[in-house]
Amino acid sequence: MVWDGIVAIDLFLAGMGAWTFIFAAFACGRDDAARKAKLAAVAVAVVAVGLGALILAVDARGGMMHPLRFVHLIGNLGSVMAWGVIFISLFLVGAIVCAGMMLAKKQPPRALEIVTAVLGLGVSLYTGVLLGTAPAFPLWSLTALPIAFLVSAAYTGYAAWGLATRVAGGGSAAPSWVSRAALVLPVAEAAALILLLAVVSGTSGSGAAAAAASVANLVSGSQAVVFWGGVVAVGLVAPLALAVLRQRQGDKAPAWYGLAEWVCILVGGFAFRYAVVMAAVPIFL
Amino acid sequence: MSEKRLGMLIDLGVCIGCNACTVACKQENEPPLTKFNTWVESWDAETEDGRVTRANLPKLCNHCENPACVSVCPTGASYQAEDGTVQIDQDKCIGCKYCMAACPYGVRYMVEESGDVSKCTFCHHRTTEGLLPACVSTCVTTSRMFGDLNDPDSDISKKLAEAGDKAKGLMEDLGMEPRVYYIGLDETLAAKPVSAVHKGGNVIAPYEGRQ
Ligand code: SF4
Ligand code: SF4
Numbered sequence: 001m002v003w004d005g006i007v008a009i010d011l012f013l014a015g016m017g018a019w020t021f022i023f024a025a026f027a028c029g030r031d032d033a034a035r036k037a038k039l040a041a042v043a044v045a046v047v048a049v050g051l052g053a054l055i056l057a058v059d060a061r062g063g064m065m066h067p068l069r070f071v072h073l074i075g076n077l078g079s080v081m082a083w084g085v086i087f088i089s090l091f092l093v094g095a096i097v098c099a100g101m102m103l104a105k106k107q108p109p110r111a112l113e114i115v116t117a118v119l120g121l122g123v124s125l126y127t128g129v130l131l132g133t134a135p136a137f138p139l140w141s142l143t144a145l146p147i148a149f150l151v152s153a154a155y156t157g158y159a160a161w162g163l164a165t166r167v168a169g170g171g172s173a174a175p176s177w178v179s180r181a182a183l184v185l186p187v188a189e190a191a192a193l194i195l196l197l198a199v200v201s202g203t204s205g206s207g208a209a210a211a212a213a214s215v216a217n218l219v220s221g222s223q224a225v226v227f228w229g230g231v232v233a234v235g236l237v238a239p240l241a242l243a244v245l246r247q248r249q250g251d252k253a254p255a256w257y258g259l260a261e262w263v264c265i266l267v268g269g270f271a272f273r274y275a276v277v278m279a280a281v282p283i284f285l
Numbered sequence: 286m287s288e289k290r291l292g293m294l295i296d297l298g299v300c301i302g303c304n305a306c307t308v309a310c311k312q313e314n315e316p317p318l319t320k321f322n323t324w325v326e327s328w329d330a331e332t333e334d335g336r337v338t339r340a341n342l343p344k345l346c347n348h349c350e351n352p353a354c355v356s357v358c359p360t361g362a363s364y365q366a367e368d369g370t371v372q373i374d375q376d377k378c379i380g381c382k383y384c385m386a387a388c389p390y391g392v393r394y395m396v397e398e399s400g401d402v403s404k405c406t407f408c409h410h411r412t413t414e415g416l417l418p419a420c421v422s423t424c425v426t427t428s429r430m431f432g433d434l435n436d437p438d439s440d441i442s443k444k445l446a447e448a449g450d451k452a453k454g455l456m457e458d459l460g461m462e463p464r465v466y467y468i469g470l471d472e473t474l475a476a477k478p479v480s481a482v483h484k485g486g487n488v489i490a491p492y493e494g495r496q
Contacts, residue, residue, distance in 0.1 A: 002385045061400030062380030072377045075361035081383050082359040134386035135353050135459060206389070206456035283456070284391025285326070285482065285489045 002136070002282070006059050008273040010052045011127040012156070014088065015149060016269060017048025018120035019157020020164065021095050025113040027161065027178050032105075039102040040168035041161045046095045048160070049123065053088050080129050087122035094119060124153035127273075137280040138207035139214035144199040145276070148192035155185040156269035159239075159262035166258065182243040182261070186236045193231070210281045217279035226275045235268010290369035290464070291407055292434040293421070294441050294452060295343055297469035300428040302327045302341030306420035307485060313408065313419035320394045322346070322405035323420050327483045328490075330476035340473050343429070345420070346371060346392040346405040347454060347463030354384035354393065362401075369434075369464065372409060375401045389459050407431075434464065 024041035028034045057063060063070045074082040094116030098108040128146030131137070158181055197219070203211035218227045242261035246253040302325050310316075310323045323345035330340040348370045355363045355371060362377035363384050378401035385393045385402060393404045408418035412431075416422070421431040432441035445452050445466060453470045454463030467473075482490035 002382050056381075060379040060381045061395065061397075062375075062378045062402075063400070064380075065400040066376075069360065069377060069379050072360035072362065073379065074359065075377065076356075076358055079357050079359040079383070081357065081381060085359065130383075131386075133353075133357055134383070135461075136386055136389040136391070205458040207459070282391060283389040283459075285484075 003277055005274055005278065006055060008270070008277040010056045010059070011130075011149070011277075012270045012273040013048045013052030013055070014084075015124040015127050015153025015273075016156040016160055016266070017045045017050075017052065018091060018123040019153045020048065020160040021045035021091070021098075021120045021157075022117045022154075023157050023161035023178075024165075025117045027174050028165065030107055030110075035102055035105070035107070037165035037168040037170060039099060041164040042095055042099045042102065044160050044164045045120075046092060046099060049088060049095070050092055053085075053092070080126060080133050084123070084126040084130060087119055087126055091116060091119040091123050124150055124157075127153065131276070135207075136282045136284065137214070138203045138211035138283065139200050139218075139276065139280040141196060141199045141203075144192065144196040148189070148196050148272075151185060151189045151192050152269050152272050154181075155189055155265055158182065158185060159265035159269070162258060162262045163266075166262075179243075179247055182247075183240065186240040186243075190232075190236055207283055210283045213281040214279050217281065218275060221279070223275040223279040226271050227279070230271025231268055231275055234264050235271055239264040239268070288369070288435060289367065289433050290435040291348065291412065291432070292369075292441060292464035292466065293345075293348075293407070293418075294430040294444055294448075294466045294468065296428045296430070297341065297467055297473050299426040300325070300341045300343060301426055302339060303425060304485065305423050305425050306343060306429060309419040309423035310405075313411070314406070316394070316403065317396055317398070320396075320403075321485070322392075322403075324484050326489070328478045329480035330473070331479050332476050337479060338476070340476055340478075342467075342473055343420075344390065344392065344455075345465060346388075346407075347390055347461065347465040348407055350462035350464060352461055353387035353389070357383045357387045359383065366409070368412070370407045370409060372406055373402060373404065375399070375403070378402055389456060389461065390463075 020041055024038050024045065028038035028041065073085050076082055094112060098113060098116060101108045125146055128149030131140035132142030132145045134140055197215055200211050201215050217223050239261040242257050246257040304325050307321060307324050314322050316322050323343060326342045326344060328340050329337055331337050352371050355365055359381065360377045360379055362374045364372060366372045380395060380400040380402060382395065393402050396403050411418060417431055421429040430441050430444060432439035434442060436442060448468050452466040452468050454466055481488040481492040
């Protein structure tokens with residue numbers, strides 16, 4: 001085991017936090033009534049991405065024992081991890097400035113929100129590409145994993161945004177594309193999962209045996225409960241069903257539907273990162 | 286082609302799996318307990334004519350020409366030295382383990398006491414003084430050969446030229462362009478394993494086919 005559940009937490013928090021900001025920037029109103037809810041979502045984004053980065057740093061044992069080594073952190077710009085550090089740092093700066101302005105009862109400039117959202121997109125893409133560029137683990141396919149992590153990050157960001165704004169008292173009504181996202185994202189995520197399993201199962205050459213063993217771990221082995229129970233049932237089927245019910249019943253839908261949907265998505269999103277990290281079998285013995 | 290390009294050639298036909306190289310490396314480089322810079326994987330193998338032989342496959346960092354470990358390292362701690370070998374500058378290594386997730390040969394390990402990553406250096410401290418790597422100089426059957434792949438007159442280049450297609454690197458399809466070559470690799474990997482795979486006396490891959 002090279003990377004373990006700790007890295008799964010970091011990947012989850014980074015993707016979720018980045019997309020919480022994106023939802024806050026585009027789904028919250030820009031009027032004063034929406035400011036509190038939006039501030040709550042941006043605060044969640046900052047804490048999640050910041051905590052993810054902190055966990056990554058603490059897990060880097062050499063850096064923790066010799067902190068001065070962190071000055072080399074972007075010493076090789078050919079490394080995806082260096083780009084992750086750049087995206088995360090700039091994203092945090094942008095998000096913190098936005099939060100600060102809202103605390104001062106001002107609206108952040110649109111341009112700043114858009115630039116920070118683009119950096120957030122980079123953060124969420126980085127999580128999948130990071131694993132995708134580790135050829136010792138064929139499960140982490142560069143073709144399929146970044147897409148699956150990206151869609152999952154968007155879905156968990158939607159959930160965290162929903163929870164944060166609800167807890168902060170709502171604010172203005174969400175635009176109609178948000179209800180569509182609640183239906184489209186789980187379907188897209190299911191498609192991305194199928195693509196991942198198909199691409200990895202098709203691995204040939206020296207990686208074939210490790211690829212097959214990893215897929216077996218996911219669907220019928222050590223991570224099967226996490227995969228079918230956590231990722232598929234709790235993370236996709238349940239929230240999709242709740243979203244459909246909620247939208248059918250309209251105003252009559254009980255409030256807990258939304259809360260349950262969002263919590264399920266977050267559990268499923270973490271289960272996905274965890275299963276993908278833990279099920280991966282290396283090519284070497 | 287004036288640049289140096291150090292490499293190794295291991296003739297599996299004469300390797301007897303004695304692990305003298307493993308021990309010499311341990312003495313020379315003192316990797317931590319349970320960690321090895323080079324080791325020998327050994328198992329019983331059934332050949333096509335029904336004989337059972339002992340297959341031995343020494344392993345170490347391949348000092349790849351196109352090393353994933355170097356391209357992923359965020360700090361530049363992992364780098365390619367002027368002699369073509371892949372080295373780690375421990376003073377820059379933050380221990381993120383990205384290189385360990387990238388290297389498909391499983392040759393890197395974390396040094397718990399210092400928090401950085403280590404591996405075979407091709408005995409850089411010896412080769413810069415004109416000595417051979419410890420594993421090569423100790424090999425009792427001269428199975429291991431070492432030298433400059435860019436010098437056509439070096440012993441290793443001559444032996445490689447003689448071996449032609451028979452000299453191969455491990456898992457070349459992964460594109461790392463390993464610079465540790467083996468003679469007899471296809472034969473060793475094609476023989477059917479009829480025992481667990483051992484590494485220094487420990488089982489690293491159990492035998493599934495037992496009746
Ligand atoms: S064998 Fe692994 S550690 Fe050594 S150079 Fe190749 S990729 Fe890097
Ligand atoms: S563990 Fe050290 S050598 Fe390996 S990628 Fe990280 S910084 Fe580079």
